[in-house]
Amino acid sequence: MDDHVCSPGCMHGVTAENEKDIKGEFHAARRSFLRDAMVVGGGAATLGALGVSLSPSAMAASASAKPGNGPTSHYYIPASAETVLWGYFSKSAKPVVEIETGDYVTIETLTHHSNDDAERMVKGDPGAESVFYWDAKRKGVNRRGAGPMDAKIGAGGGEGVHICTGPVFIKGAEPGDILEVRIVDVAPRPSANPAFKGKSFGSNAAANWGFHYGDLLSEPKKREVVTLYEIDATGERNWARAVYNYRWTPQTDPFGVVHPTIDYPGIPVNHSTIRKNENVLKNIRVPIRPHFGTIGVAPAEADMVTSIPPSYTGGNIDNWRIGKGATLYFPVAVAGAMFSVGDPHASQGDSELCGTAIECSLTGTFQFVLHKKAELPGTPLAELNYPLLETQDDWVLHGFSFANYLAELGAGAQQSIYSKSSVDLALRDAYHKMRHFLMTTQRLDEDEAISLMSVAVDFGITQVVDGNWGVHAVIKKSIFPAREG
Template identity: 65%
Template sequence: MCLGDDPTCAAFAEHRLRYRRDMEPERRAFLKSGFVATGGAAALAAGGLSLVSPALAQNSARRLKQTAHYHLPANAETIHWGYFSKSLKPQVEIDSGDFVTIETLTHHANDDAERMVTGDPGAESVFLWTKEKKGVARRGAGPEDSKLGPGGGLGVHICTGPVAIRGAEPGDVLEVRILDVAPRPSANPKFKGLTFGSNAAAWWGYHYNDMLEGRKREVVTIYEVDASGDRDWAKAVYSFPWPGVTDPDGRDHPTIDYPGVPVDHTKTKRTYDVLKGIRVPIRPHFGTMGLAPAEADMVNSIPPSYTGGNIDNWRIGKGATMYYPVAVPGALFSVGDPHASQGDSELCGTAIECSLTGTFQFILHKKADLAGTSLEALDFPMIETSEDWVLSGFSYPNYLKDLGPDAQNAIFQKSSIDLAMRDAFRKMRQFLMHAKGLTEDEAISLMSVAVDFGITQVVDGNWGVHAIVKKAIFSERTA
């Protein structure tokens, strides 16, 4: 039977939509490898240890209408490539409490179009690029006349959206619950039942200037994932050195410098005996997810900031809840950069970049209701799971504001782990003092003995350090 992976089926579109909406996620190891509880609901069930207090939940619930469920496909009309913008027209407008199933495409799909684009109408419309036509012209926040192509590749992620939330205003907090994550099956009949992703060890990777063997090089590894979810690990299929590519407009790309360039595999040298016998645990998540910032009209999708974006934390997966400060009317939520798996640091520059579909619920918390709550002072993206609170520290908490008019260029020269660590420390100190009622001395001691600080990523311009604190620590605290 067609599960939305057989484009020759007469009911292909209907089956594909049904597959994404109606899969039973609890029966699939693909999703069980993520967080199995559903965000805020699970947190409340676990003794009330949630950022959303019962009183705040009640106040926010009063505004909820009868909830609706929307579906937002990924195609050339519904995505924006390489940037966030407060001027984008919403693809869908929803009320607080509504659900949206959103398809996302990896911007690396053209590394192997046969496996990740062919036969998929949405992906084909996005990645279309011939001498006569380009499906999505702008790729990045740079100028239209960039020598690399419109947008200049100053931002690379295919973002689906935005989703506007009615009534959202600056100063509010948007709660986004990730209820489900499903793989996007290959639509090529040759690869039925499989999903694929690409990992590029690229020039922006942390390793690039510290190579042991030979000259500097970019190497792409293609991974295979079981689209049914019965297998909770990925395996490498083959790798190839970036061959240097001439795009359909005649521009040369000796390095991976512009997203979505079609790779001609008649010119690549594939190595199939790669990572033999190694299983990579699946951690399905969204690398880029967040709201539009207020400081600039068009913002590079690569550096993360106070409204989220390219955080690249593998914990932003099924069962996690994100909290974002709203910066512009409508909030304007977009999601992309889907990953099948990633380790902390994303060291070589990318994860297993693999197209996914997520189902989200959006809850708006109004500024007037935040006084005295854990969310009152929230001015950065925060992750909540059934067991943890995870705070995101960056080299510059709001680089668009911190670095002035040239911020989108300067951030790539000024990041450091030291700055990101200090930001994570300060945010955790604020959280423990404000939300949990500790003194500064108590907070500092607790951070040293019970909080885990980790390197989120060192490849996104604005480097990241996350701080994780277990909810169970506070299970006996009454105030």
């Protein structure tokens, strides 16, 4: 495998010494992080290699081989102010790197909640410090969201909050193609503060956009609470523990803007204004399920699209199954696909009820395989117009309140979506997609598909906090017999 590294603003070939350092640091951080954790598979084979059949017995293709048996390249993208888009996907953004089908890319991702405790999640980390830098004169990354640059709350208006590393341009990708993304590995980003050596940290914000907000028992009935979690970055412990929590207090950012609520990403929290409660969730162990909450390609409908509501090209799906060993398939909507990833999570439950997961910076290694439109007819990927997830054991389809809210809601869609979502609509969309999946890939008639959905498909609430709410449909591969041709 030929290896290259992408550094901020440019790309350089990796020397033998650099390669050793990069891989050594990555694997030292990873170690056995996922050794005993709940992971979403580990099989190397993928749906795209199966031709017409979608049978378990056909799972034999290797994820290590490049299509056509050509040489592969490996790129490394560090997270920095020059390599991220904060809060949006864009079809016209300058790519961080351009790759060929079959290539690997190791990508650093930062949680946008790092400033909830900068001592633990930013201090001493050059990449994080460049992204979160903010003094009275400038921000390291000024635009945060797809909104107006002159928004009073801050440039970008917070209309999109996730730090998305990328975009990655896949050479030859065109609208109508399918991009297969294999998640080869996931590692925690250790704290760079010597006081917290060997540890990673994540933040959970029970925030104003959470499903629970305004439906609380104790006073104040509307409050936002941040809980800090600790993760063992050495791999010796496969669970997270709460360190402390605090109630959000009005924060004044370095530009002098007061934030009474968590209303803009990356606000530096002045810890002298909060009261830490350190005896919380005592003896509770939260199983680690590291995954990427936001992952996908750029949509075609607008030049700049908020990172918050998910859509047909992926985005903020917030499904904890999108971790190591998983494969995703995205319909390509623009030239080069323009892949980005962010919103890393150490763990999350279905629904992400309070508004966030354990928001924890991670590094992932991905392999990209392009399936051209002309090759799709007669294969399971034909007619795929939504993000499809494959794990070792399951196929997972994602339904949303609006399958493509940008097209369905028209002008103002990025603002109006938040008042229109419902679980009912998302369930209906998941039903439609699963029916189509079963009828086309398994050759069932409609009556067979509907019966099977009721007795063998698990429909679950993916999230109810991202504007375009999600319901996922999970079906086991093992229920299907081997099929020929």
